[in-house]
Amino acid sequence: MNAVLMRCVAVLAAMLLQASAWAAEPLPSWQDGPSRKAIIAFVESTTRAGSADFVPEPQRIATFDNDGTLWAEQPVYFQMFFLMDRVRATAAQRPQLKDTDPTRSIMAGDIQGALASGEKGLLELMAATHSGMSVDEFHAQVLEWSEHARHPGTQRRFTDMTYQPMRELLDYLRAHGYTTYIVSGGGQEFMRPWAAQTYGIPPQQVIGSYGELAYRLRDGIPTLIKLAEVGLVDDHAGKPVAIQRFIGRRPVFAFGNSDGDLEMLQWTAAGPGPRFVGLVHHTDGKREWAYDRASKIGTLDKALAAAAAGNWVVVDMKSEWKQVYPDR
Amino acid sequence: MNAVLMRCVAVLAAMLLQASAWAAEPLPSWQDGPSRKAIIAFVESTTRAGSADFVPEPQRIATFDNDGTLWAEQPVYFQMFFLMDRVRATAAQRPQLKDTDPTRSIMAGDIQGALASGEKGLLELMAATHSGMSVDEFHAQVLEWSEHARHPGTQRRFTDMTYQPMRELLDYLRAHGYTTYIVSGGGQEFMRPWAAQTYGIPPQQVIGSYGELAYRLRDGIPTLIKLAEVGLVDDHAGKPVAIQRFIGRRPVFAFGNSDGDLEMLQWTAAGPGPRFVGLVHHTDGKREWAYDRASKIGTLDKALAAAAAGNWVVVDMKSEWKQVYPDR
Numbered sequence: 001m002n003a004v005l006m007r008c009v010a011v012l013a014a015m016l017l018q019a020s021a022w023a024a025e026p027l028p029s030w031q032d033g034p035s036r037k038a039i040i041a042f043v044e045s046t047t048r049a050g051s052a053d054f055v056p057e058p059q060r061i062a063t064f065d066n067d068g069t070l071w072a073e074q075p076v077y078f079q080m081f082f083l084m085d086r087v088r089a090t091a092a093q094r095p096q097l098k099d100t101d102p103t104r105s106i107m108a109g110d111i112q113g114a115l116a117s118g119e120k121g122l123l124e125l126m127a128a129t130h131s132g133m134s135v136d137e138f139h140a141q142v143l144e145w146s147e148h149a150r151h152p153g154t155q156r157r158f159t160d161m162t163y164q165p166m167r168e169l170l171d172y173l174r175a176h177g178y179t180t181y182i183v184s185g186g187g188q189e190f191m192r193p194w195a196a197q198t199y200g201i202p203p204q205q206v207i208g209s210y211g212e213l214a215y216r217l218r219d220g221i222p223t224l225i226k227l228a229e230v231g232l233v234d235d236h237a238g239k240p241v242a243i244q245r246f247i248g249r250r251p252v253f254a255f256g257n258s259d260g261d262l263e264m265l266q267w268t269a270a271g272p273g274p275r276f277v278g279l280v281h282h283t284d285g286k287r288e289w290a291y292d293r294a295s296k297i298g299t300l301d302k303a304l305a306a307a308a309a310g311n312w313v314v315v316d317m318k319s320e321w322k323q324v325y326p327d328r
Numbered sequence: 329m330n331a332v333l334m335r336c337v338a339v340l341a342a343m344l345l346q347a348s349a350w351a352a353e354p355l356p357s358w359q360d361g362p363s364r365k366a367i368i369a370f371v372e373s374t375t376r377a378g379s380a381d382f383v384p385e386p387q388r389i390a391t392f393d394n395d396g397t398l399w400a401e402q403p404v405y406f407q408m409f410f411l412m413d414r415v416r417a418t419a420a421q422r423p424q425l426k427d428t429d430p431t432r433s434i435m436a437g438d439i440q441g442a443l444a445s446g447e448k449g450l451l452e453l454m455a456a457t458h459s460g461m462s463v464d465e466f467h468a469q470v471l472e473w474s475e476h477a478r479h480p481g482t483q484r485r486f487t488d489m490t491y492q493p494m495r496e497l498l499d500y501l502r503a504h505g506y507t508t509y510i511v512s513g514g515g516q517e518f519m520r521p522w523a524a525q526t527y528g529i530p531p532q533q534v535i536g537s538y539g540e541l542a543y544r545l546r547d548g549i550p551t552l553i554k555l556a557e558v559g560l561v562d563d564h565a566g567k568p569v570a571i572q573r574f575i576g577r578r579p580v581f582a583f584g585n586s587d588g589d590l591e592m593l594q595w596t597a598a599g600p601g602p603r604f605v606g607l608v609h610h611t612d613g614k615r616e617w618a619y620d621r622a623s624k625i626g627t628l629d630k631a632l633a634a635a636a637a638g639n640w641v642v643v644d645m646k647s648e649w650k651q652v653y654p655d656r
Contacts, residue, residue, distance in 0.1 A: 081621075153507075204576055210573060214569075215565035215595070240550070245516075267543070306385055
């Protein structure tokens with residue numbers, strides 16, 4: 001009984017704190033523009049008892065892409081910086097690769113050279129550097145990197161290049177009974193170690209691309225070993241497939257920023273009843289980056305056309321976000 | 329604000345109802361034997377603030393096998409009855425199979441004959457009858473079956489052959505902040521349609537074997553189609569692999585009943601800090617079935633030895649359960 005009462009008090013306290021935070025100003029880093037208004041109108045109409053658009057709490061599933069939607073993705077997806085870090089740390093074990101691309105470019109810190117050497121070599125390096133260790137060991141490598149590595153342009157930690165307005169949106173949705181998921185092309189085990197602290201999203205709500213795992217007794221101890229074999233590429237049509245596999249329910253709220261998110265957004269929009277579909281449009285070349293159709297990273301072309309046709313919400317980062325990154 | 333207050337009141341009301349239910353008698357269908365005592369001692373010590381064994385709520389992950397652990401599994405896994413139902417319903421579309429086994433035996437209602445015809449033919453029938461339709465259409469078939477089909481021995485609905493003591497255990501764990509998962513060799517999409525109502529377990533916490541899915545536009549409408557290709561066999565070493573893939577955290581509490589659960593139980597037991605590992609032992613030939621080492625379905629041999637070596641809790645169904653199935 002004590003445990004129940006304590007949990008109850010804790011829940012109440014958290015709710016009252018949250019309530020006072022909203023009373024102050026919901027989504028404070030958003031200008032009071034069309035996107036903020038649309039978000040608040042949707043959340044209120046789907047959570048107000050008696051509303052025609054009311055959505056019961058178990059069905060309040062919200063899915064977010066990560067790269068370019070919750071954190072930045074230029075000049076390359078941030079997992080590539082982790083990959084380069086791992087290549088440099090383990091190059092001594094791969095002497096035969098040191099004089100060939102992409103390893104040579106990576107060792108020289110030449111991102112564009114590494115990219116120019118082609119996708120195949122990079123995917124092989126990805127498989128090689130992300131496998132062979134236990135999941136726990138891999139998590140430790142990611143955490144160490146996320147704490148110390150800096151973005152070459154901003155000199156910020158990569159987790160400090162998450163978007164403050166989107167973090168507020170995650171909090172706002174959760175405070176209204178939504179369950180928030182990441183559905184990203186990035187590696188699931190690459191995101192899990194820092195997603196809880198950074199986004200408030202626990203590991204079971206972090207869905208991403210993943211490799212196969214092997215269960216083995218290592219020195220008699222049960223261990224899960226990461227293998228090089230790809231299990232799921234959680235991009236394009238892989239996203240609705242992963243949503244069904246992991247969640248088993250169609251989202252009522254989804255946010256992306258690129259053509260890789262199109263199928264997730266279509267799948268969300270096609271459900272019955274109220275649906276919210278949003279795109280982050282990177283329009284701020286000064287505070288962040290400005291790109292869409294012509295960019296190789298985060299190409300936004302077909303999804304932008306679909307947004308216009310489907311009346312999806314397109315966030316103009318430059319005019320709608322008061323602040324891009326969190327204050328440090 | 330109104331929404332917050334309403335949620336708060338609802339949470340409070342649910343907690344008080346729950347609290348009064350426990351005050352009456354926790355786990356009422358369990359005899360006050362060693363298993364019930366061990367469960368209550370573990371849950372209290374891991375959830376009481378200040379306890380040396382306290383486990384923070386996000387880490388309170390409990391995983392349960394389904395066949396033989398949450399519901400019965402004799403004379404064959406219940407999904408086999410669904411398979412037979414589907415074969416009979418669709419035999420007209422497969423005239424070339426009607427005169428060969430296992431279809432011939434299934435059409436004649438001869439389970440043992442179907443089983444005797446070999447695993448390969450049954451797996452092919454499983455793939456054939458569980459694919460080609462949308463996930464929604466498959467769910468409708470499962471729901472229709474679960475509402476109308478009857479077990480040939482007990483004449484009960486299959487969902488009425490879930491174990492009342494285990495359903496109480498799921499409730500008891502959740503009331504103490506545990507998140508309950510199914511981790512079953514059975515089909516994920518076969519369990520999801522009825523698991524929420526029967527066990528209180530929502531689709532995102534139902535992990536099982538699954539086939540691949542294809543995202544397609546069918547008459548212009550985004551649709552997820554079930555394919556015959558196997559994605560994961562969630563049995564033996566597949567269970568800890570699935571736990572990492574879906575949950576990303578090691579359980580602190582796990583329950584199974586057969587050697588197919590051994591790796592999940594080992595993986596759970598090997599974690600640091602307090603861990604509860606339990607086995608349902610089918611010892612009640614009168615109210616249910618009595619079987620272990622020699623049974624082809626739900627073989628319990630190596631896991632029973634591991635339980636003895638590891639001091640796991642082994643539930644003697646005959647002496648420890650006052651009631652097996654729910655009252656109807």
